[in-house]
Amino acid sequence: MDWQHVSFDWNQARAFLATVEEGSLSAAGRALGLTQPTLGRQVTALEQALGIVLFERVGRSLELTASGVELLEHVRAMRDAANRISLTASGQSQTIEGTVCVTASDLFSVHVLPPVLRRLQELAPRLNIDVVAANEIRDLQRREADIAIRHVRPEQPELIARLVTEMKAYFYASSSYLDRRGRPATKGDLTSHEFIGLGDVERMIGYMEEFGLPLTRQNFRVNSENGIFAWELVQQGFGIAPMPTIIADRTESVERLLPDMEPFVIPVWLTTHRELHSSRRIRLVYDILAEHLSGDMRDGAAL
16 A cells, blocks of 8 residues: 555544535534634645645535535545544443443433432442433434433444333323313313423324324414423423323322323333443443333332
8 A cells, every 4th residue: 555645634624524514614613613714724725635626605605516525425434434433442441430421301311310320420430421411312323422312212233222111101280270271081181171292293293193182283382392391381380291100200280181091101212332332431321221211210219
């Protein structure tokens, strides 16, 4: 191999890729922690090194040239290879210290994770846990998190997924709301009540229809993608919402509706990357999460 001609600068390639994916030099600079002039110089240096033009300025925006489009696929492959190198290196770490990033929904993070974190602090006092409490699914392959707690099974073959438990959920409403609107005695009675939307209302309506509950957009007068806020609305009497028993049954101001009705079943998947699973610190967090979620959480004892 002619090593003298292998002089590609990854920092310049990364600047180019970030500019494409973030949409502008200023946004890419913020994402990489660089000033816009510095990022611009890196992109220009890459163009000079390759002898091609990567971007054309159209008005106030940048557009990829044909050469830029052709190069983009290869730079993305470089990015993915760099991620795999990082994953492999992290997987070889055998010290129970450093940082492990765990992502879960906002409600799950607030109501379920604190006892696990307390246990981890006892077992590994030098370990730092970074919790990403977000309802968007984070990309484990791109190192947006080390471990994810999800309610859908991941499809990527590079990920390890374990079904640790299945939570039961029912409809709940505050006592103040039920005193005002009446307590439904049958599933059919629910169609005349107000519901709190949890994110995608149309998707929620479709799920309720499969459950035998024909709701419409008129039933959802308030909606929020933030689960914590939506649950607060339920407690303050704005309407009804489904909620796992492990969260709702510890909230004194709400009542479970139709307790004899068939519950919703919410799977809980614990997911990590195959190569990260060989890291002692990530394996420790993974195992403690699995033990907690599959054991105590099933009957609410963990809370």
